[in-house]
Every structure is written in C-alpha cells, then in structure tokens.
Amino acid sequence: MSKPVTIAVLVTGPAYGSQDALSAYHYAKSAIELGHTIQRVFFYNDGVLNGSTLTSPAADEFDLYQAWLMLAREHKFDLDICSGAALRRGVIDQREADKAGKVNFNLELPFQLTGLGQLAESIVTADRVIQF
Amino acid sequence: MLRAAFITRQVPHGSSLARETQDAILATSALTEDLSVFFIGDGVYQLVSKQKPQGIACRDFAPTFGLFELYDIENVYVCVDSLIERGMDDIELIIDAERLSQSEINQCIRQHAIILNF
Numbered sequence: 325m326s327k328p329v330t331i332a333v334l335v336t337g338p339a340y341g342s343q344d345a346l347s348a349y350h351y352a353k354s355a356i357e358l359g360h361t362i363q364r365v366f367f368y369n370d371g372v373l374n375g376s377t378l379t380s381p382a383a384d385e386f387d388l389y390q391a392w393l394m395l396a397r398e399h400k401f402d403l404d405i406c407s408g409a410a411l412r413r414g415v416i417d418q419r420e421a422d423k424a425g426k427v428n429f430n431l432e433l434p435f436q437l438t439g440l441g442q443l444a445e446s447i448v449t450a451d452r453v454i455q456f
Numbered sequence: 457m458l459r460a461a462f463i464t465r466q467v468p469h470g471s472s473l474a475r476e477t478q479d480a481i482l483a484t485s486a487l488t489e490d491l492s493v494f495f496i497g498d499g500v501y502q503l504v505s506k507q508k509p510q511g512i513a514c515r516d517f518a519p520t521f522g523l524f525e526l527y528d529i530e531n532v533y534v535c536v537d538s539l540i541e542r543g544m545d546d547i548e549l550i551i552d553a554e555r556l557s558q559s560e561i562n563q564c565i566r567q568h569a570i571i572l573n574f
Binding site for chain 2: 408412441443448
C-alpha cells in the first residue's frame with residue numbers, strides 16, 4: 325500500500341458521449357478505496373456538462389450525476405465547475421441565470437461554479453493532478 | 457522536479473480547447489511561476505500572427521499571449537519539428553517561444569511533476 329496522497333481530478337469530457345468522465349469517476353472512487361484523498365474534482369472544457377441537473381439517463385443505465393453527488397457528499401470534496409466554460413455551454417446556476425435574465429437554471433450544490441483559480445490551486449498544492 | 461507542464465496541441469479555433477488552455481495557463485501563473493507551456497503538433501498554429509478569427513465569429517485570443525511576458529510565464533516552448541511539418545519554420549511567431557526539437561520537448565516535459573495535455 326503506497327503512501328496516501330492528495331489527488332485533484334480534472335474532467336474534460338461530458339457525463340455522456342465520451343468515456344472521460346466515467347473513467348474519472350471510477351478512478352476517484354478507486355483512489356479513495358485505496359486510502360487516498362480527493363482534494364477536488366475540477367470540471368473544465370466539455371466536462372462542465374457533468375454538472376447539469378437535466379441529464380436524464382435511461383432507467384437501466386448508469387447515472388453519473390448521482391454517482392458524483394454521492395461520492396462527493398460522502399467523502400467531502402468539492403465538485404468545481406469552471407464558470408466561464410459552463411455558461412458558454414449552457415450549464416448555469418440560479419444566481420448566474422438571474423443575472424443573465426434566464427428563466428431556468430440547471431446547476432445546484434454540491435456542484436458549484438468556480439473560477440480557474442481552484443484548478444490553479446490544485447496544480448500548486450495537490451500531490452497529483454490526474455486529467456481525464 | 458519542475459511543477460506544471462501545459463501541453464497545447466490544437467488549432468486555435470477548431471475547438472475551444474486552445475483558448476481554454478490559455479485561460480488555464482494564465483490562471484495558474486497567478487499562483488506560481490513554476491510552469492511551462494509547450495506548443496506542439498497543430499498547437500503551433502496558435503502562434504501565427506495576424507489572425508482575423510472575427511470573420512468566423514471566434515474570439516481573437518492570440519493577443520492575450522502577450523500577457524505571458526507580463527505574468528512572468530517564461531518557460532514557453534514550440535516544437536520545431538511541428539513547425540517544419542507545417543511549413544511554418546521561417547515565419548514570425550507572435551510570442552518569443554524557445555524552439556526545441558520533438559525529442560528535446562519530450563525530455564523537458566518529463567521533468568515536470570504535473571503534466572496537463574489539451
């Protein structure tokens with residue numbers, strides 16, 4: 325068993341459509357089982373789509389949104405969605421929706437809009453930054 | 457070991473990756489000077505001067521590379537082999553990137569603890 329490390333996971337693919345996010349989730353879950361700590365999961369590029377509450381998988385298919393929710397709540401790490409990347413892709417929380425004059429929003433806690441500063445912080449402080 | 461390597465391999469406007477990588481680099485430079493940027497493959501196209509992407513409704517983020525010097529982002533490298541492959545080895549690039557061969561770039565990347573690839 326190797327020394328426990330802090331890991332930041334960078335996700336650049338959507339919840340469905342490519343395997344990136346799924347691999348990232350299984351990696352995070354396995355790392356936790358091995359005793360490592362997830363510092364945060366940072367969603368960038370198309371990865372911001374993981375934060376959408378409107379994602380609706382088929383009843384017999386894997387619900388990655390719920391999986392992220394449960395893993396983050398149980399192990400207390402942040403699900404950081406890059407704000408600029410998210411708004412441009414139609415992922416928006418209530419506050420930004422009100423500012424933009426949008427009727428609807430599709431991002432809620434524990435997913436939260438943040439700046440790239442959180443990614444920068446992980447790059448500087450985490451033992452590992454693993455990109456999917 | 458050096459800290460963070462950002463590898464950027466995409467054309468400037470075919471996807472948002474190149475522009476978003478630039479944003480990530482600038483954000484990281486606010487917290488550390490220990491970072492390097494590598495333009496390889498089609499990423500070298502980002503450094504072509506006199507781009508006019510407004511014509512295709514894209515943001516001209518090329519001028520923002522000018523902030524690299526202001527933010528003390530000094531370790532900026534471009535792959536000579538990629539430039540030659542694309543017939544670009546004799547054109548003026550928009551920033552002062554050190555020209556390295558592909559194998560030199562490989563060696564340099566390996567010296568970094570964190571490698572991000574866009």
